[in-house]
Amino acid sequence: EVQLVESGGGLVQPGGSLRLSCAASGFTFSDHYMDWVRQAPGKGLEWVGRIRKKPNSYTTEYAASVKDRFTISRDDSRNSLYLQMNSLKTEDTAVYYCTRGGTYHPDYWGQGTLVTVSS
Amino acid sequence: DIQMTQSPSSLSASVGDTVTITCRASQDISKSLAWFHQKPGKAPTCLIYDASSLQSGVPSKFSGSGSGRDFTLTISTLQPEDFGTYYCLQYKSYPLTFGGGAKVEI
Numbered sequence: 001e002v003q004l005v006e007s008g009g010g011l012v013q014p015g016g017s018l019r020l021s022c023a024a025s026g027f028t029f030s031d032h033y034m035d036w037v038r039q040a041p042g043k044g045l046e047w048v049g050r051i052r053k054k055p056n057s058y059t060t061e062y063a064a065s066v067k068d069r070f071t072i073s074r075d076d077s078r079n080s081l082y083l084q085m086n087s088l089k090t091e092d093t094a095v096y097y098c099t100r101g102g103t104y105h106p107d108y109w110g111q112g113t114l115v116t117v118s119s
Numbered sequence: 120d121i122q123m124t125q126s127p128s129s130l131s132a133s134v135g136d137t138v139t140i141t142c143r144a145s146q147d148i149s150k151s152l153a154w155f156h157q158k159p160g161k162a163p164t165c166l167i168y169d170a171s172s173l174q175s176g177v178p179s180k181f182s183g184s185g186s187g188r189d190f191t192l193t194i195s196t197l198q199p200e201d202f203g204t205y206y207c208l209q210y211k212s213y214p215l216t217f218g219g220g221a222k223v224e225i
Binding site: 045062063097112 | 169
């Protein structure tokens with residue numbers, strides 16, 4: 001069974017940093033690209049970014065709203081995905097979901113972790 | 120960026136009904152479209168990918184069609200567990216973009 005479990009969310013002040021983690025199990029993690037998707041309270045879904053597999057040099061893509069502030073990384077030996085968030089803004093407040101890459105779409109999602117940016 | 124417009128944004132339906140939700144892309148995305156269902160407080164689940172392929176484990180009451188700019192999700196024989204919000208997602212080009220959602224109330 002595919003399982004994705006996010007952790008690391010919490011309350012952080014504007015301008016602060018936070019690192020989210022996602023522990024994957026039930027599939028060969030290294031065979032899949034991985035995405036982060038977020039959802040602000042009461043709002044729709046917003047794609048945050050993607051990290052490709054080793055054969056694609058672990059290259060990344062980001063939404064304009066987070067580019068140069070957020071960094072996605074992975075550790076295939078630990079079956080783990082990460083999201084380093086710096087210079088956080090109040091508008092970054094959201095539930096952050098870790099998702100597995102299917103063909104070219106997110107096919108499995110974690111339960112999400114809430115990040116609240118507030119003073 | 121490619122804009123995705125869903126309609127209707129909300130609808131009410133009865134158990135047993137057939138419901139149709141549409142998604143229009145601001146430019147041609149071929150068949151690079153997925154549909155997701157989200158219940159309140161839960162993570163989304165993938166229903167359809169590549170516009171019309173059923174995600175593994177998803178019942179055949181869900182079907183997708185379309186290509187280019189216009190896409191449709193059809194839910195037949197609506198059941199109480201089908202309430203929630205449905206989102207489309209284009210993955211033709213970066214950034215990936217979601218539609219605004221269609222809330223289905225039973």
